[in-house]
Amino acid sequence: MAFSPLLQNLVDALRCLPGVGPKSAQRMALHLLERDRSAALTLSGALVEAVEKIGECTECRTLSEDPVCEICSSEARDRGLLCVLESPVDMMAIEQTGGYNGLYFVLKGRLSPIDGIGPDALGIDKLLSKVINGSVEELILATNPTVEGEATSHYIAEQLSDHPVKISRIAHGVPVGGELEYVDGGTLAHALAGRRSLR
Amino acid sequence: MAFSPLLQNLVDALRCLPGVGPKSAQRMALHLLERDRSAALTLSGALVEAVEKIGECTECRTLSEDPVCEICSSEARDRGLLCVLESPVDMMAIEQTGGYNGLYFVLKGRLSPIDGIGPDALGIDKLLSKVINGSVEELILATNPTVEGEATSHYIAEQLSDHPVKISRIAHGVPVGGELEYVDGGTLAHALAGRRSLR
Ligand SMILES: [Zn+2]
Ligand SMILES: [Zn+2]
Numbered sequence: 001m002a003f004s005p006l007l008q009n010l011v012d013a014l015r016c017l018p019g020v021g022p023k024s025a026q027r028m029a030l031h032l033l034e035r036d037r038s039a040a041l042t043l044s045g046a047l048v049e050a051v052e053k054i055g056e057c058t059e060c061r062t063l064s065e066d067p068v069c070e071i072c073s074s075e076a077r078d079r080g081l082l083c084v085l086e087s088p089v090d091m092m093a094i095e096q097t098g099g100y101n102g103l104y105f106v107l108k109g110r111l112s113p114i115d116g117i118g119p120d121a122l123g124i125d126k127l128l129s130k131v132i133n134g135s136v137e138e139l140i141l142a143t144n145p146t147v148e149g150e151a152t153s154h155y156i157a158e159q160l161s162d163h164p165v166k167i168s169r170i171a172h173g174v175p176v177g178g179e180l181e182y183v184d185g186g187t188l189a190h191a192l193a194g195r196r197s198l199r
Numbered sequence: 200m201a202f203s204p205l206l207q208n209l210v211d212a213l214r215c216l217p218g219v220g221p222k223s224a225q226r227m228a229l230h231l232l233e234r235d236r237s238a239a240l241t242l243s244g245a246l247v248e249a250v251e252k253i254g255e256c257t258e259c260r261t262l263s264e265d266p267v268c269e270i271c272s273s274e275a276r277d278r279g280l281l282c283v284l285e286s287p288v289d290m291m292a293i294e295q296t297g298g299y300n301g302l303y304f305v306l307k308g309r310l311s312p313i314d315g316i317g318p319d320a321l322g323i324d325k326l327l328s329k330v331i332n333g334s335v336e337e338l339i340l341a342t343n344p345t346v347e348g349e350a351t352s353h354y355i356a357e358q359l360s361d362h363p364v365k366i367s368r369i370a371h372g373v374p375v376g377g378e379l380e381y382v383d384g385g386t387l388a389h390a391l392a393g394r395r396s397l398r
Contacts, residue, residue, distance in 0.1 A: 003291065006249050006264045013245035016238035017213075018230045019223060030288050031217045032246070033253055033262055034307065039215035040246045046212035047243035050205050050228070051236045063232055065205045089229050092202070108233065 007033070059130075061106040061123055062088045071095075071104065078102045080137035084127065084156065086110050086144055094142070102140070105130065110148040111155055119155070128159055138166040145172045145190065206232070258329075260305040260322055261287045270294075270303065277301045279336035283326065283355065285309050285343055293341070301339070304329065309347040310354055318354070327358055337365040344371045344389065 003011060007029060014025035032040040056062065057069035064070075071077060081102025085091050091104050107122040119125065131139055141156060143149035157167050172190040202210060206228060213224035231239040255261065256268035263269075270276060280301025284290050290303050306321040318324065330338055340355060342348035356366050371389040 004253065004263050004265070004268065006245075006253055007262055010245045010249040013238070013242040014216075016231075016235060016242060017216075017227045019226070024218060026291065027218070027288070028216045029249070030262070030286070032215075033249060034287065036215060037250045039212070040250050043212040043215060044243040044246035044250075046205075046209045047231070047239045047246075050209040050232060051239050051243075054203065054205055054232055063206055063229070064203050066203070069203065087229070088233065089226070092225065092229075 056106075056108075060104045061108060061126075062091055062104065076101070079135045081140065082131065082136045082138070083140040083142050084153070085142050086149060086152075090142065090144075102138075107143070107152065110143055110146075110152040112148050122152070124156060124159070127156065131160060131165055132163055136165055138168060140168050140170065142170045145186075255307075259303045260307060260325075261290055261303065275300070278334045280339065281330065281335045281337070282339040282341050283352070284341050285348060285351075289341065289343075301337075306342070306351065309342055309345075309351040311347050321351070323355060323358070326355065330359060330364055331362055335364055337367060339367050339369065341369045344385075 003026075010029045010033075011022070011025045014020055014028050015022065017025075020028070032043075053065045054063050055065070057064040057072055058067050059072035060069060062069055062071075066073075078101050081100075082105055083094065083100065083102055084105045084107065085094070086107050086109065088106055088108075091106060094100050094104075105123075105127050107124070107127075109117050109122055111117060111119065111122065130136065139156075139160070141153035143153045153169055160167060171194060172187065173194055174187065202225075209228045209232075210221070210224045213219055213227050214221065216224075219227070231242075252264045253262050254264070256263040256271055257266050258271035259268060261268055261270075265272075277300050280299075281304055282293065282299065282301055283304045283306065284293070285306050285308065287305055287307075290305060293299050293303075304322075304326050306323070306326075308316050308321055310316060310318065310321065329335065338355075338359070340352035342352045352368055359366060370393060371386065372393055373386065
């Protein structure tokens, strides 16, 4: 015997969540139905509302229910700095460090000719015109240190070769507190190639 | 800066799921909104439908959208065996072994005077009348091997002291394939006390 059809539906639907396998989905479904039906309804409503109302910021392309997101519309941010990222998660990660006060541009992906993802899909035209016509003094390329992320940053930098804006790439290397022994080879190679002279 | 309000709502709502912390909830919300909005709507619908339509089986109290669940209404099950469990999860666990063909009764809890959970809340009256007036030949008490689970099984057995039904308790001991070294003390004590003579 399996679960009743509706319970099985719910278990299957929960498996669409990243990191949720069959056992966890089962535990989640039973927990909600046995102990927390009001939380299940709250979650259901939050899902529909988020899907229906959250679109993207017209300035930076991050997830936002307002046409212009809170960061892009804030007077307190430094409009001379523009940080280019692959995803809203990366944006949250940088915001949570509290160490950056500029603006962002979220590509929502990276160049990947194999998957048919070109500059258009990433809004690169928009990014370039923001840089060329706006107040950007420094463009910080913070795509991931993968082959495709590097290619994407390289492509953007190339498109701006005739424009006098400062362009930087975030540093890659051994994580702070990391031990060399446990760092992967690619990172270690980056760390060596990017070494700085101390005196 | 935090997330936009609706995104934060969704992250908070996802945290009601067991085993989901702030980081996973954030990852789940962004995954759904960036890559799988249709899955988010499917999950939302499955939640509402489950909450609205899944009640309990009038015979065994397990979660079911039908008045009588599939197991209780099956002709193929042995109506002489009744296994008493604390929760529908336990029922699924036993079903998945494929080694049991009787019926179940789900208490949905255990006696816990401190929390005000008495025999009424667990449907014990109903269980007793099923045993006394029905076709049950053996009652298998499979509550958890905790103090409260043991007390619950003990209470049920006591209520039936005048009724000639066979009553058994599932065996507790060292898990098959387990090593003594890694088994907790309580289990080990159970395993010793429940030892069987080999010759
Ligand atoms: Zn924005
Ligand atoms: Zn039933």
